Amino acid sequence: MEKPTQEQLDELKRLSREARVEDWSELVQSRQEAETRINDLRQKGRME
Numbered sequence: 001m002e003k004p005t006q007e008q009l010d011e012l013k014r015l016s017r018e019a020r021v022e023d024w025s026e027l028v029q030s031r032q033e034a035e036t037r038i039n040d041l042r043q044k045g046r047m048e
Contacts, residue, residue, distance in 0.1 A: 004012075015034030019041065 011031070012029070012034070015031060019034050019037035
């Protein structure tokens with residue numbers, strides 16, 4: 001497997017912060033996963 005570039009790692013970290021991941025072991029592995037988490041949090045916020 002090809003090692004991710006620093007730019008890709010930076011993007012994953014940024015997306016993880018947007019998804020409010022508190023533990024770095026939960027760093028999202030893809031843009032799709034981050035978007036799913038963000039959408040889930042938005043839906044949860046609307047329900048409350």
